[in-house]
Amino acid sequence: EPEVTQTPSHQVTQMGQEVILRCVPISNHLYFYWYRQILGQKVEFLVSFYNNEISEKSEIFDDQFSVERPDGSNFTLKIRSTKLEDSAMYFCASRLKTGGNYGYTFGSGTRLTVV
């Protein structure tokens, strides 16, 4: 069964450092997402990406965050200057189409710890 792959599984970084979280979505999917889950809290929407541009972003997704699809397979989330409150599980998801019976497939996540 096709999977969404995320690397690394765990990243520890110092406050103020830049991090890049990587995702390989399912190959024929067209819509890409980043969600995050702070420990003990809800899974929260960060950003959606389609046709090489951001479709929508949440209030959390400020100027410190950026996304990129540098080639036909990778989808990255960059945090420019990490803060302690950025510590969370970050999930990448992809979807074939919107509407209809098309589910979101999530990766296993990257646990980001900012110290």
Add this chain to the structure above:
Amino acid sequence: EDQVTQSPEALRLQEGESSSLNCSYTVSGLRGLFWYRQDPGKGPEFLFTLYSAGEEKEKERLKATLTKKESFLHITAPKPEDSATYLCAVHISYGGATNKLIFGTGTLLAVQP
């Protein structure tokens, strides 16, 4: 404001003891309701999508139902391996640009042998 609420927050069952989890929602632009299973330290694993009131879907010991305001996940004769957090998420869409999931806080299910 779009909101998804799950209850109970935690549920402990004996093996074989059937029960139901609830997901209530107040959203506009609903385009589907999803149930996911999440194991500790893992990503959400897709279980079901429901689109219209009255719809039901089943998979092994799980059955999901949908009304206009809530969804239930019924677990029949659960086994210890069903222990996980069960997440409900509604897919909302406004016009053509917005397509995203709004999650509830989840129900932590523990099934004891």
